Amino acid sequence: MAVGRVSFTKAERERLAEVLWLLNWVSVVTGAILFSLGVFLKVELLRWQEVMSEVTVVMLLPHTLMATGISACCINYLGAKICLDCTDTNRFLRWKLVLMPYVVCSFCFTACVLMGALLCLGLHSQLEASLLIGLKDAMWYYKDTDVPARCSVKRTVDALQLQFQCCGNHGYTDWFTVQWINRRYLNMTDSYVQDRLRSNVDGRYLMDAVPFSCCSALSAGPCVQQHLSNLQSRPHPDTARGRLEYLSSGALSGLSGGLRGEVSLWRKGCRQALMEHYTDTMQSIGLTTLIIWLFELLVLTGVRYLQTAMENVLRLGDPASQADGWLLENSFAHTARTNFNIIKSLGKCYQGDEEDPNINVPTNTNEEELPSSLTAV
CATH class of the missing domain: 1.20.120 (Four Helix Bundle (Hemerythrin (Met), subunit A))
Known part of the structure; x- marks a missing residue:
């Protein structure tokens, strides 16, 4: 039917x-x-x-x-x-x-x-796995501005953080675990720089700071990019205790490490921002x-x-x-069965013990047998 x-x-x-x-x-x-x-x-x-x-x-x-x-x-x-x-x-x-x-x-x-x-x-x-690994690698190569194959990574990461208002992979603290400053911009004769390089087993210059592109354009105060580790132990500035400590800590004068630094950085990670986009x-x-x-x-x-x-x-x-x-x-079942049989017949092959219709086909001839005298030598 x-x-x-x-x-x-x-x-x-x-x-x-x-x-x-x-x-x-x-x-x-x-x-x-x-x-x-x-x-x-x-x-x-x-x-x-x-x-x-x-x-x-x-x-x-x-x-x-x-x-x-x-x-x-x-x-x-x-x-x-x-x-x-x-x-x-x-x-x-x-x-x-x-x-x-x-x-x-x-x-x-x-x-x-x-x-x-x-x-x-x-x-x-x-896509999420691709961004997770890709952003991690991009942050690692952020400092390689003098390497031909990676010289544009810094510009791309900065443009990403500025456009999507994000910082790091999961957050701004991701920058604490990578060396994002090129060695040619470091004063290798400075004892502070030498101590930081020696303190890391991989010889990397790590610090609790972030690039400029992490700074929030919505912040009313100056952007604090360095000495950010102690911000996590302070109360949030939206609370009463946080505002009191913020006013008493002299952060309004732009001192580094002031509580204003936490709200002057983009808090969202770039992986989340790109995934939402x-x-x-x-x-x-x-x-x-x-x-x-x-x-x-x-x-x-x-x-x-x-x-x-x-x-x-x-x-x-x-x-x-x-x-x-x-x-x-015809019905769905009949159509599916017919098509399956057609596909099955295309892959069918004859085995050695099976009868091949193209072999030993009898033929009818009206030819007369030759006389035995003609066949004698």
């Missing part, structure tokens, strides 16, 4: 073909939108690729959207031409052999659109792609009805007659 059987008159078939012609042109526009979304997402990812690790996996999403968008423009442009010719039976004949492969290609394309929507919602963990972007793109997938599924369903109805008209031999259209000629 056919699945989704619907009867169409000649006028209904023509109206369906005209509507599908219009919807296919709308699908060309949605394909261009998909391509634009892929380009936008790729630009956003490439913009901060220096603070990411394993960019190849993340880049799968924009490339999928771009390829799907181009395919949508091509497939739906061809679909518009086919649907326009389906309004006439004679013009439909030249597309009869092309229509079924077109429906199969449209089905695969629609599946790719769905895959793009699911990727937008499923790459969250991969990319999550909002991918969710918007994923929702748009999902809507486009539903629209393409509607167009595919209409094209399938039009194809089967026009083929049944040719079988009946009367262009003005009423004909049935369907999604599947």
